[in-house]
Amino acid sequence: MKKLDQKDIATIVKLRGLGFQHKEIGEKLGVTGAAIGYQLSQIRKQALEHGIDKIFKVYCAWLEEEN
Numbered sequence: 001m002k003k004l005d006q007k008d009i010a011t012i013v014k015l016r017g018l019g020f021q022h023k024e025i026g027e028k029l030g031v032t033g034a035a036i037g038y039q040l041s042q043i044r045k046q047a048l049e050h051g052i053d054k055i056f057k058v059y060c061a062w063l064e065e066e067n
Contacts, residue, residue, distance in 0.1 A: 004031065006014055011028075022037050
């Protein structure tokens with residue numbers, strides 16, 4: 001299975017925020033919907049521990065690095 005990098009994780013945040021389902025995101029990134037669900041649960045844990053805004057800004061910055 002593909003290992004997700006920082007850009008992939010940031011893309012998960014973006015696409016989920018835009019209303020895409022786990023399966024759809026997984027298809028775009030080449031992983032299963034279950035893998036997307038797992039990543040989202042990890043992201044949620046980080047957000048609860050470190051603050052939602054802080055974590056969201058980190059993922060946005062990762063997307064900007066690619067542009």
